[in-house]
Amino acid sequence: MIEEPGPSDTVTAALVVIGEEILSGRTKDTNTPYIAAHLSNAGIALREVRIVADVEAEIVDAVNALRQRYAYVLTTGGIGPTHDDVTTDAIGRAFGVPVAINDEAVEAMRLQYRPEDLTPTRLRMARIPQGAALIHNAVSRAPGYMIENVIVMAGIPGVMQVMLDEVMPRLAKGRPLQARSVRVSAPESEVATPLAALQMAYADVQMGSYPFFEHRRYGTYLVLRSADDDRLAEALEALWRLIAEHGFAASQVEES
Amino acid sequence: MIEEPGPSDTVTAALVVIGEEILSGRTKDTNTPYIAAHLSNAGIALREVRIVADVEAEIVDAVNALRQRYAYVLTTGGIGPTHDDVTTDAIGRAFGVPVAINDEAVEAMRLQYRPEDLTPTRLRMARIPQGAALIHNAVSRAPGYMIENVIVMAGIPGVMQVMLDEVMPRLAKGRPLQARSVRVSAPESEVATPLAALQMAYADVQMGSYPFFEHRRYGTYLVLRSADDDRLAEALEALWRLIAEHGFAASQVEES
Missing domain, CATH: 3.40.980.10 (MoaB/Mog-like domain)
Structure with missing residues (x-):
């Protein structure tokens, strides 16, 4: 049951x-x-x-x-x-x-x-x-x-x-997870350490990193997911600060 | 091991x-x-x-x-x-x-x-x-x-x-299965009985049927698979005889 x-x-x-x-x-x-x-x-x-x-x-x-x-x-x-x-x-x-x-x-x-x-x-x-x-x-x-x-x-x-x-x-429904994605022009190995620190600080927000290879360069999609809009917005802000601190080129990805 | x-x-x-x-x-x-x-x-x-x-x-x-x-x-x-x-x-x-x-x-x-x-x-x-x-x-x-x-x-x-x-x-390799596919312009429910009879007669040849829906009509891909070229050819011949007996429109599919 x-x-x-x-x-x-x-x-x-x-x-x-x-x-x-x-x-x-x-x-x-x-x-x-x-x-x-x-x-x-x-x-x-x-x-x-x-x-x-x-x-x-x-x-x-x-x-x-x-x-x-x-x-x-x-x-x-x-x-x-x-x-x-x-x-x-x-x-x-x-x-x-x-x-x-x-x-x-x-x-x-x-x-x-x-x-x-x-x-x-x-x-x-x-x-x-x-x-x-x-x-x-x-x-x-x-x-x-x-x-x-x-x-x-x-x-x-x-x-x-x-x-x-x-x-x-x-079917019973949960609260949908919202996702925010950022495309970073840096290989996954360079974003790994800052991302792990961010994950520690926001343990309730799921964070994934998805490497890609386009135009002969490596990059990484970072995806934050949460059912709580406020926490998601806070984590995203913190992510943008980290990106600026590390001098990565990055852009937000439109969610379909 | x-x-x-x-x-x-x-x-x-x-x-x-x-x-x-x-x-x-x-x-x-x-x-x-x-x-x-x-x-x-x-x-x-x-x-x-x-x-x-x-x-x-x-x-x-x-x-x-x-x-x-x-x-x-x-x-x-x-x-x-x-x-x-x-x-x-x-x-x-x-x-x-x-x-x-x-x-x-x-x-x-x-x-x-x-x-x-x-x-x-x-x-x-x-x-x-x-x-x-x-x-x-x-x-x-x-x-x-x-x-x-x-x-x-x-x-x-x-x-x-x-x-x-x-x-x-x-890696260890087996004998590759060969496949032969026929596209039949009849719904799966009409080819099911003849196909089941064919499967009984050629139990060593795998037979699958895959319905499709294109241009507002149902059709069926029939796929025969075997590692034995001779048995596969015999089963395919028998399939074509069945298709002719039932008056289905059909065409062989090129294997890529």
Whole structure:
């Protein structure tokens, strides 16, 4: 049982990306950055991602490990009609519940398919673990679902996105972390010591440094994150003072 | 101790991507598809990816879980000079070995830095777990390393890539899986049944189906994979016969 978090607590999530095609390098996984940004904007912190093959036992292991540790676990992929779509059976096994054709899912699919087109193969997409609540899918109708704190979505980005929009209102939200980023024209090794000192002084503000290499020169993005606007503004001011003291060239990065 | 695989065995690998910036959605992870394709071409099958935050305990857990299960574990990120670079300490803890400044790593860094620029902060990048073999880095000199079956690389793509090139000759290789892909202009639910029958007939050939949605129509990529050229050709022929029998429009996809 997940406790309802207060609005100032951090709500955490993990993501399980299911698909051999991602592991083989054949398909680029665009869902992870999309989901990461979407959750982050809602004050839900994505803490871990696992990409696993279309193998039932591996999905069961990943989901069971993560659903104990995080407020929510989202999954993408493996709920289509073919023999390598094993996510729903894995979820049933992870929760120890039967999987069966769900009438509400069949009704939803009737909006897309004529009765004679609801073949046994297509009806595989209406198989839902017992106790799950459907997540409607206005794009292609075969639904996703939520069972306890696990949210099962399609892998096709356009379908995943409508399912995510549909399920977001049901989730507890934290206070969104705000981020401020500064681009410094100095290698990470030169900003490391002042940044570590700043982190000591503002232990409640997350500070990350991300090196980059552009135009044959090294530079560093410094990112400050906090759910508290005032503390974030204070830490940012202190960072600018440090940058001036060290004579680094730097510019603030617009947050999208 | 990992046994040397024969050339026909599958060699497996897992990848641990370390970085808060990926989980927050701020940075797109281009390393995973690059490494997936690179390993696949060398006959090494990437079986799992975990993306974790810059938190020592989480890196330790991921590395220890994966290094027992797969022939190799690669990691990217978290070996720079700043306070949030905790990968090397995590690897030391995962293997129960001390971490110390490594003379060979310092020598390598002298190629990049004047003696007065080898500050204590920069020398953090020369800290290496005991027993690891260095992976040289012609781009920025601070090395990666390999300890038992774990390969620790930088997160900056250009640096990761030279480290991967440098370490690949040390790894055991399997027979590369060959893939043949066919683009079918029919939704996955219509190809599912014939594909399942084909999979039964060619159990030794991996078959995957990947739905897509383009120009407002659903279609399916069917991908056959095998290390055995002859079996792959036979299965592909059988697939084309099925496609003709069902009257699907289809085209072969050029493999890159």
